[in-house]
Amino acid sequence: MKRVSIKDIAKQAGVAPSTVSFVLNGKAKEMRISDKVAEDIKALAKEIGYYPNQTAVSLRTGKSKIIGLIVEDISNVFFATLAKYIEDKAYSLGYRIVYCSTENDDEKGNELIKMLLHQQVDAFLITPSKGMDKQITELLKRGKPVVLMDRFFPDINVPYVIVQNFRGVKTGIEHLLQKGYSKIAFITVDLDQIQMHQREKGYRDALNTSGFNYAEKLTLKLSFKQSAEASVMQIASFIKENPEIDSVFFATNYLGIFGLESIKLLELSIPKDIAVVCFDDHDIFRLYTPGITIIQQPIEEIAKTSIELLIKSITGELAAEEYRVFKDTTLVIRGST
């Protein structure tokens, strides 16, 4: 079964290939092709089951309709979920997605970007890791549309979609205050990232504007590099040393606490009467159920908006004011009534 080409249709319809192309691309009116001819061609194309050869279109137009999705690790739930929503949205807009994982290896990321570039990828959707700034600048220099998700570089002028970190944390803290908790421990990591700073600011701000005093000693910054066990131990003794603590806010799920034993241990080291709120949902918090409060990231929205920005960027409709998009988080109380 040979594939039908535009030529076959032209031959059968008794017109030139170009006429067929115009009709099928909706340029019949523009090219002032008679309605009858246009209708005939459309009917014939449908009957025959014609479908344009995307490769030929790509070669001719220089557009592949392929979006490169670069994440840290596609097997990670967060990125996989993101990928799912991106897939949905992109396919409905006529784009395909080619994915790859950098595994936080800048060299690999570099290599992948280079490859995708040569493979005629139209545009890029990236959740960048720290060292990818140069590569992204390079993409922009080459005129490739790029949208960053979940993270961003303040120094690079590129569209991004991230979460309302400040506001999200503030809502979570206010929720605790409303419930009558006021000695709120804030547990975070020592990463020098904008998101983390914003979250910490949300904590302070919520306390101060609510008339409670922000107490620096209730903030615990874990070293990102230490072992899961060390982190758990640190949290446990922190809580013991500050018996006034009535609640804990985890600023991130990237606390470096992995492995079921560590998580179990963490659970055991937090007394049952201490309320727990955490930013984003992850393994580490699966055990705190029911009653735990989650500041949930809107993965679906991040995905959809990112694709939308990217498409706009491809078609040149993206205004500079739209470059920065912040999505609101949702407060979810798990399993409670």
Place this chain on the structure above:
Amino acid sequence: MKRVSIKDIAKQAGVAPSTVSFVLNGKAKEMRISDKVAEDIKALAKEIGYYPNQTAVSLRTGKSKIIGLIVEDISNVFFATLAKYIEDKAYSLGYRIVYCSTENDDEKGNELIKMLLHQQVDAFLITPSKGMDKQITELLKRGKPVVLMDRFFPDINVPYVIVQNFRGVKTGIEHLLQKGYSKIAFITVDLDQIQMHQREKGYRDALNTSGFNYAEKLTLKLSFKQSAEASVMQIASFIKENPEIDSVFFATNYLGIFGLESIKLLELSIPKDIAVVCFDDHDIFRLYTPGITIIQQPIEEIAKTSIELLIKSITGELAAEEYRVFKDTTLVIRGST
């Protein structure tokens, strides 16, 4: 910055484009092009940073070097992990991966296959759901290489890579017997799938060949369609009604038990002194730690072998004897010493 084409190199090297093409495709010897010319061209290409336009190559050769990965849901851990390993392997072999999720919707799957087909995808890697048999037959009819993963259709003659279901379960049961457990409950679902039959057979066989009697009443088949709560209740009363039970073997993680509450409830309804073994690792079993035994599926091996078969199939080197590949499971005792 304009892209360099084969023509540019030809011009600079003072030869014809075809000569450049031959050299760069390693056909210099075959075409008896002088070593000097060949070396010059290679050096020039490297210096200039030449990279072939894959779209043009695709159009000309009819090969896109794109593999379509069709799974049920890319956001699911199992499939996402599979995707990760497939990505690794495929990229190293010069293939890209376009993914899509069927969401167990046959119509959507149909649509996706059709689309990928038109988008010039070279070959397909599929974890098929029940209703995809016709679509897969259609692909084969069109001469597209296909490899199935994790599931298969006994009636369709297509390569597949699955797990040693029978042997895996047998190993798990024997493990329990060795530990001194002999009243082993077998909990499965009422799906009429080959895998499930093989697993049940593994259970019986292990008991019978070890000199213990297979007792049918210790097998519980849950309805796949009922709610998570109903399943948990059924399991709980099953265990209560059969107080001789000293251990439980879960035949699958697709028991329809989702949601943390249900899982917690399940955990509570299984007395601590009952040993638990389960086929494959999943949310549902995360809480049973430490001490739980997992019959782990080799996702990485499934992925790698599948790609290898697919590539062989593309190049026409796949012999019929290689069509069926069975991978061994691994017995993992979680968290115990």
Place this chain on the structure above:
DNA sequence: CTGAAAGCGCTTACAG
């Protein structure tokens, strides 16, 4: 040993 030419399937100025 090497080059000129055709052609993959499409789009799009250009000429009637």
Place this chain on the structure above:
DNA sequence: CTGAAAGCGCTTACAG
């Protein structure tokens, strides 16, 4: 209103 022609960048018989 419509068609002939060029060209996207490559590969591969074919001719010398």
